[in-house]
Amino acid sequence: MSSSKFRDLSAGSKSLIIIEQILFVSALFLALYFNEWLGLVEHNNIPNGLLLLYAIIFALINQLSSLALGLYNSKLRESFRGIFRRMLMCVAVGFFAATLINPFYGAYHLPIEVIAIASLFSVVLVSSFRYLTFKIDFFGFGKRRILVVGAGQRASIIEKRMRRDVDRQDFTVHGFIVMEGDSEEGIREETRITLDGSLVSYALEHEIDEIVVASDERRNNLPVDELFACKIRGIEITEILDFIERETGQIAVNLIYPSWVIYSNGFASNNHLRNTLDWVFNAFMALGLLLVTWPIMLLTVIIIKLTEGMHVPVFYRQERVGLDGEPFNIIKFRSMRLDAEKNGAQMASENDNRITKVGNYLRKYRIDELPQIYNVLRGDMGFVGPRPERPEFVQQLIKNIPYYNERHNVKPGLTGWAQLKYPYGATENDSLEKLKYDLYYIKHRSFLLDLLILIRTVEVVLFGKGR
Template sequence: MSSSKFRDLSAGTKSLIIVEQILFVGALILAVHLNGEYQIVDFIVVSDGFLLLYAVIFALFNQLSALALGLYNSKLRESFRGIFRRMLMCVSIGFCATTLINPFYGVYHLPIELLAIASSLSVFLVSSFRYFTFKIDFFGFGKRNILVLGSGQRASIIERRMRRDVDRQDFTVHGFVIMEGDSADGIQHEIRIKLNESLVEYTLAHDIDEIVVANDERRNNLPVDELFACKIRGIEIIDILDFIERETGQIAVNLIYPSWVIYSNGFASNNYLRNTLDWIFNAGMALILLLLTWPVMLITALCMKITEGLNAPIFYKQERVGLDGELFNMIKFRSMRLDAEKNGAQMASENDNRITKVGQYLRKYRIDELPQIWNVLHGSMGFVGPRPERPQFVKSLINNIPYYNERHNVKPGLTGWAQLKYPYGATEADSLEKLKYDLYYIKHRSFLLDLLILIRTFEIVLFGKGR
């Protein structure tokens, strides 16, 4: 995670990361001191400086696995039991990673038994801390107090799309200011404010941290002087599009206006080194994945032959739209019946009755996507990017959904931001929702974001959350 992204996190989320890092570091140091007290195992005692370095590395491995398992996802919807299961797996992965690099410490390496004790202490300390924060919602103190300037259709997206507490973990809505030109059927249930004083006086009197500009009619209707006065007094001013992008990880396509796209950062990669090395990175990752998964692919092929007959085809080729609208054949393990499209092309849906018994498992654990390693090696796909759609659907979607064609400005991928954030889409409305996430990825595309998506994809595969 880049430093700018870390700064954008709420105080609660940053505090959680820092406190747990201290707990992981403390677990290893405590394990060493307990060993010195009770002589559990013999080893060469290192200096305090080296011990602290070992402890920091131990903590980083554990926190990286915690990130991979979704434990730092502020919108993780899990009971404490589910969080504890993830914590156990997180520490297990951290233990394995630490033991792999342990021999590189040479004669000052730590005994495996000591690392096991440190991992056990980590589970106890971090799980106890998580239970405490889970019960009292301790890390909700960093919320921003926002005032929305507008109460019409543009402002109503906050009421409609961010109405749950889990959607407002980083902010509270003080109210919606009624502005001239706002649609009457906008905000229905939340507080509507009719200002009888200046905007500056109101925001200072009510400790407003941020103003979200979301009025329907902006031409000659924005209190520019008052917004300027609020800004120089330390109150943040943000456009509704940027607010939604920051809080939801998507771009509200239906609210976009051309000038926002023109002046906004992103939407093009100026990193020529990244563009040059893109295929090398993807090909290298594909070869590593092939070496790790070929036994799984072999077992998959055998299962398909056993359940559907020796003559049943294993692979399925399907024409998809790739970079710059070019067509290519995407290869997958066949997860549907042979007559799945006897009535013509149709989008896959959740609980699709055309999916075979083996296909259900292939989709759940994303095994059906593994043959696309060939597409990555060929260069028609990357590891991360928008999922490619079929040309039959793309023509209709481009005509009906604004900015849909922009998703073809980057190479399609095996996994992507939309796949992490949104389930299978079988309708045009679903395609619009996925486009919002795809545009967010295109705007913020970077190596760090790609790495985050790959790590989160590992969580989906591990817990069988594929669809």
């Protein structure tokens, strides 16, 4: 998450993070008072300043764990039972991490029993708070009131792709102003507004927070003076492409025009240190992952041999397109039958009958991707980036999908923004949807975004959401 992301969050989202930090801090203090009251464990008197520092560290550990398990995902589609299950796992991970760093506190270390009690209080306090926010829209006050200028094809993407409540957690749509030149195949269900008077007066009268410009015909058709007057009165003016990018984490490829790409921020990495040390960073991460996962890979080899025969291949190599369109051979654990491509190359799909029983588990928990550590060490791939596709598919997709070749301007990766947001890629339409997320990643590429993707990938692996 880039440094501007927290500032861009709604007041409700910021409040959730801050209030939960206070609750985690309070849990540690409550645990200390509870221990002193019952006299459970003796420990050295810790200065108040250090206690506050320990409490803040305890809170940050738990909140980082919450982030990794998706609890700060604004579009988390879970029942309260699912949220509570994630909270239990979050606090368990936080307890484990806190006990690891506890010895470094020296003579003023905390008793393990106190950390355990603090973790228990954390579950009670944060889960109760989450239940309150789950049952009532407690943070609804942070929603922005949106007015869309345009009611045609470009504006309809809001109605078609952002129609659910979960897609509009940070805003409400007041209506769509009908403009000259708008396509008739536009807004169908939502409020269409025929504006006779001043846009400024209308926006101020209805307390509009943001105006989204989405008219189909822009030349000599936009009320530029009115938009300027709204801007200087504190109403935010946003282009439809930027609005979709901000709210959905994707770039609407079908709406892009060249000047938007040229003048928009992003699409170039300013992290010169990261670019210079790219291979070193990825190799360090790959070796760390290898040290942690080699027992899992060894067990995978044994299981494949036992279930399919001692003479069947465990790995398979396949040509993929990498940085600048250069081909390379990717290596993975084999998760499909040996005759999977007897009828020619084809994309994997959901519930693909070519996948073996063992292969289903390998894909679900992303274990089949682990041998690509070798590709990372070779420099063919990074840890984070667009997934590399096969040359047979790439040539056709470049012809049919605008800007598809732009995804080859960065190294492909083991995981990526598109894999978190849109797991399937069985058709050309799926490839278009994934491209929207890949272009968002390329535009906003940074070390912090990579870190966020890696942390969110932990959620995918732990909850078996891989495909």
